[in-house]
Amino acid sequence: MSELFNNFSTLIVFLHILSAIIWVGGMIVIRFAVHYSMQNIEDPKIKLGRTLENLKRFFSMVIPSIILLLITAVIMILALQLKGTELYKFVIVKELIWTIMTIIFIVIYMKRNKAQKAFDNGDFATAKNQLAPLAQYLIPTNIFLGLVAIILGITLRGF
Template identity: 70%
Template sequence: MTESTTFLSFVVFLHVISAVLWVGGMIAIRFAVHYSMQNIVEPKIKLERTLENLKRFFNMVIPAIIILLITAIILILTLEFKGTPLYSFVIAKEAIWTVMTIVFITIYIKRNKAEKAFISGDFLGAKNALMPIAKYYIPLNIVLGIVAIYFGITLRGF
């Protein structure tokens, strides 16, 4: 294995593990954590736990998103996809990750808005700010992430 092959393997590893953390984390949050939170009867505790879970998720996923972006740029430049039949997959994949990042930023803003409402005692406002996250934004990003992962597999030639 040459030095450049070892470097590229490491970059691909970082890229894949970052995608797994982001998409897998969303799947865990939506289909495990979200449903277990429904068993909490006290609304204040439920909101408090939801805000804490999302904060911890953000702490894990923000570095993954940054690493994903950096490794994507390295891979696009190094593997010279431009001008190949696979370049349309590169463009589609990067468009998907861009939309996912915009959705993530929306989730981040809504969570912060919910936290401010929660701190001020506006539990209904906090609940209303959090509701679209679980109902729409995370499911949308899960679907987009799965499609992007599929495109990534296609780009690797499998």
């Protein structure tokens, strides 16, 4: 693992950071730009349909980013032999944060799928109820956690 990292460290770190940017940055854009622009659509059916489509496209970028983030994290942890060092506590906290974020993402993904099924069946109230927690607290929670994880990553790189 060390040889892999030594030969491709710039690419591995770049992919790790890019994955975090796509995931956290994408959530910021969805929540603070797209969400508010969607409020100008008056037809609830169109608004719900667009929201579902936006989330579907977002997921197609975020799922590979989450996987790549995990792979690059494992490579760096093993290659840099962080276990047993003073920095390992930061690694553990970052792992915990990204795990919580992944669990929240899975909940978001499942709620979006339930909303899509309800929308496809013409049950717009259920679709709206499934999506409401995403903007209210799930995505904001993940944004906060993601920013904390990024700060911890910067701390790890700074040592």
